[in-house]
Amino acid sequence: MTALSVLAAGPGSTIQDGGRHGFLRYGVTGAGPMDPFAHALANRALGNPAGAAAIEVSLGGLEVTAEGGPVAVALAGGAFAVTLDGQALPPAVVAMVEPGAKLKLRAGQAGAWCYLAVPGGFDVPQVLGSAATHTRTGIGGIAGRGLMAGDRLAIAGMSPAEVETGEIVAPLLERPAETIRVILGPQDDYFAPDQIAAFLAGPWTISARGDRMACFLEGPKLTHVRGYNIASDGIAMGAIQVPGEGQPIVLMADRQSTGGYPKVATVIGPDLGRLAQARPGSTVSFRAVTHAEAVAARAAEHAFLSAAIPVEPLIRRHFPSEFLLGLNLIDGWVDARQPA
Amino acid sequence: MSPEPSPRPRFLDAGEAALVVEFGTSVDPAINDRVLALDAALASAAPAGVRELVPTYRSLMIHYDPLRLSRDALVALVEERLAAPMVQTRAASFWTLPCCYDEPHGEDLAELAALMGLPAERAAAIHAGATYRAYMYGFAPGFTYLGGLPEEIAISRRTKPRPPHNTKVVLVGGGLSAIATFSMPTGWYVVGRTPERLYAPERPSAFLMEPGDSLRFEPVDCATFAMLDKRAEAGEVVARRQPA
Secondary structure, three states: OOEEEEEEEOOOOEEEOOOOOOOHHHOOOOOOOOOHHHHHHHHHHOOOOOOOOEEEEOOOOEEEEEEOOOEEEEEEEEEEEEEEOOEEEOOOEEEEEOEOOOEEEEEEEEEEEEEEEOOOOEOOOOEOOEOOOEOOOOEOOEOOEOOOOOOEEEEOOOOOOOOOOEEEOOHHHOOOOOEEEEEEOOOHHHOOHHHHHHHHHOOEEEOOOOOOOEEEEEOOOOOOOOOOOOOOEEOOOOEEEOOOOOOOEEEOOOOOOEEOOOEEEEEOHHHHHHHHHOOOOOEEEEEEOOHHHHHHHHHHHHHHHHOOOOEEOHHHHOOOHHHHHHHOOOOOOOOOOOOO | OOOOOOOOOEEEEOOOOEEEEEOOOOOOHHHHHHHHHHHHHHHHOOOOOEEEEEEOOOEEEEEEOOOOOOHHHHHHHHHHHHHOOOOOOOOOEEEEEEEEOOOOOOOOHHHHHHHOOOOHHHHHHHHHHOOEEEEEEOOOOOOEEEEOOOHHHOOOOOOOOEOOOOOOEEEEEOOEEEEEOOOOOEOOEEEEEOOOOOEOOOOOOOEOOOOOOEEEEEEOOHHHHHHHHHHHHOOOOOOEEEEO
16 A cells, blocks of 8 residues: 655644534534645645545645655645755645655745645544544544654555646635635624724734644734623634733634634634735734625635646746656656656 | 523624524523524534534534525524424433542642632532533533532632643533543643543543533542543443433
8 A cells, every 4th residue: 555654744744634523512623724725725636525634734844755656746735845856846736756755845935834635635543533633632643643754644545547747726825815804703792893993904913822723913902892701602713812911813723612702703714724824923914804705705715626626737837857857747758767 | 491582592603604693691501501402403404504513601603614505594594493393402311420529639629628718528518519500512522511510619710720630620610610521721620530531532422411411420539439430441431321
């Protein structure tokens, strides 16, 4: 059976599928990807279901190789620096990793998370119906922890005989993060109109304290109309809660299922990944949109992911021929390095 | 529970893919009953597009796919279910959970008792003498929020959470009691430990109780705790269940 073998992993790279569903009512966090669009895109580029188990690579980076045969991989997400046996690849790409070849991902120009998908997803035991890793409770993925050197990840599906390698062309991946769309509520009535205006105006600086659980925002201090304790209710991914100190916290993939602070607004689904990809120190502001506008943006993403994902040969991007030889992309050769 | 018609709930958006049906703002068994009745009515015939139902003290969060089920259609559906005679909700259970209040398990009991001006044995007896309602889960898998804590030991949470405690601990804080299955930093006071597993993913049914169930704690000594803990570790349910 083919597998990817982890040669090195920075902290915070985990196995994530579409998330753990149906158990929020028992306090079980959904987990799943921080940037659901990029995760789905990497999977769809290989013809996988959008929620197949893939690796979420953090800024700590990742280095893998193939075992038991060549492995097709699809990468999508932030603008990471990617090399295959030393040759540069674009950050959104489908490539073939030969046994022994080293695929390296490092924090590049922009973005905070990159997804590595393989045909059929990784064959990882499921807990409560999902392979998603939630490190705080130690469930999912590999023993509920981040990836480490020495991990061997079996691949569920066969590597398709003809995977189209090349750059993934996805305009929706180029998403500026400066303005994040939100729907106000569910507790916007805990804030006076001038506080709502201050929240939307920002600007907010992304704190370095963030992790998969939450994105902490630093900026104007918000005040509540009537206290900051509410009887706990449900928390959706993207909920922006405002604790007593007045600095908003956006609850992300590893959030708790319920919480007791008023939530001024919720980031819309299509903008969750944009926010997740914003690096510490960058600034964002928020724009309130209608429910209909959010659904329309969601429908556009869904339509893109439902169609065949465009993959263009790398030759169009003028990569050096040495690099193209390394990818075995030249038509008519079984192996471009060993012409028949 | 009350004979007069209940007020219409508020419908609040939590983004475009979650709707909060809010029946009230306080911790109240009658409000929680309405939440659980709607939860049961929706769960019994799950409409296409509804992904997950999360009942809390006073609201039901409905996670849905807005590309399959519009917000308007979902609101109409909820109103229709609320107007119809409520389906028979799940019969609640009454649980008796073993709990060891002694050292080292009840590690904060003496501190809590001193703060409330009580001998430790008295504080334990008060905690074990009450009947609790399991209102909701949250915070972590199997973390159960319990209402019904007697006033004499209804302490606030600590201002600063303290380092991780044990697993399966029985907690008091914020005027409530709770059971935590995981070891996590907490502002609550650890008054005891139960050998029962409220969350056991290897069991056919991973969670022991349902929101709306009631329970009491039955004090056991350390030796009994150790014996029951071994049996629970082997997969046995050591809590006792009867119809409520």
